[in-house]
Amino acid sequence: MEYFEIFCKIYIDGFGVYWNIPFTEMVAPNNNLHRAVIEYRVRQAVYQRLGRPLPRVAEAPNPLVVNVSARHCHLTAEVVEILFGKGRTLTPFKWLYQEGQFAAQETVTLIGPRSRVISNLRILGPCRNFNQVELAYTDAIALGFEIPLRGSGNINGSTAGMLMGPAGFFEMPEGVIRAMRHVHMHPDDAAFYGVKAGGEMKLKIGGPCGLVLDRLLVRADPNFKLEVHIDTDEGNACNLQPDTPCELTT
Numbered sequence: 001m002e003y004f005e006i007f008c009k010i011y012i013d014g015f016g017v018y019w020n021i022p023f024t025e026m027v028a029p030n031n032n033l034h035r036a037v038i039e040y041r042v043r044q045a046v047y048q049r050l051g052r053p054l055p056r057v058a059e060a061p062n063p064l065v066v067n068v069s070a071r072h073c074h075l076t077a078e079v080v081e082i083l084f085g086k087g088r089t090l091t092p093f094k095w096l097y098q099e100g101q102f103a104a105q106e107t108v109t110l111i112g113p114r115s116r117v118i119s120n121l122r123i124l125g126p127c128r129n130f131n132q133v134e135l136a137y138t139d140a141i142a143l144g145f146e147i148p149l150r151g152s153g154n155i156n157g158s159t160a161g162m163l164m165g166p167a168g169f170f171e172m173p174e175g176v177i178r179a180m181r182h183v184h185m186h187p188d189d190a191a192f193y194g195v196k197a198g199g200e201m202k203l204k205i206g207g208p209c210g211l212v213l214d215r216l217l218v219r220a221d222p223n224f225k226l227e228v229h230i231d232t233d234e235g236n237a238c239n240l241q242p243d244t245p246c247e248l249t250t
């Protein structure tokens, strides 16, 4: 936040985030506010206060949040019962940036073809109407899997796997994939960036290990907040940190 230091001070502590200049949109102390959202709001307020035209990045209708998705799975309600017991449902553990999405308390064990396992594979809820395991290539190599690169939900003919829960096993005939890197956005964002659902963008990541990720799949929906999902291989390759500058381009 260095570039705003001369205009305002931002205190970030264990209790939340406070600004000491009047803002048109005050935000209640909230530990869960993503740094990119705070920066976006500060930038807009500062430019408004200075009466200066907004730079292109601040003209965007929404802040850009980039998050790393660690390996996880999506399951149907039926499979949750097979793995955890009759009548069992997912319990939210941590709410994600996309509205209504959560990491569940429940985790499963994924068993690979040579009996190597990944334990504590997080389930993301709510339940879906398909079963899918999303791994980074490094995870797949460790397990001995060969997995295809797919858009989420497109699992036809993908890799098979075995899941183990406290109450049972579930043999997945398919569904183990490496998910394509993608960006969730509202149609307003798609209009601003000049892209369409199913199209592709680039994500430019700054910092000492900066890189550009091509072929970022655009997923547009009125319920989506602007958020890029990359996997742990991609996040680690550029050492993505909360203050790493990121930019979407076409």
Ligand SMILES: [Zn+2]
Binding pocket: 182, 184, 229
């Ligand atoms: Zn996503």
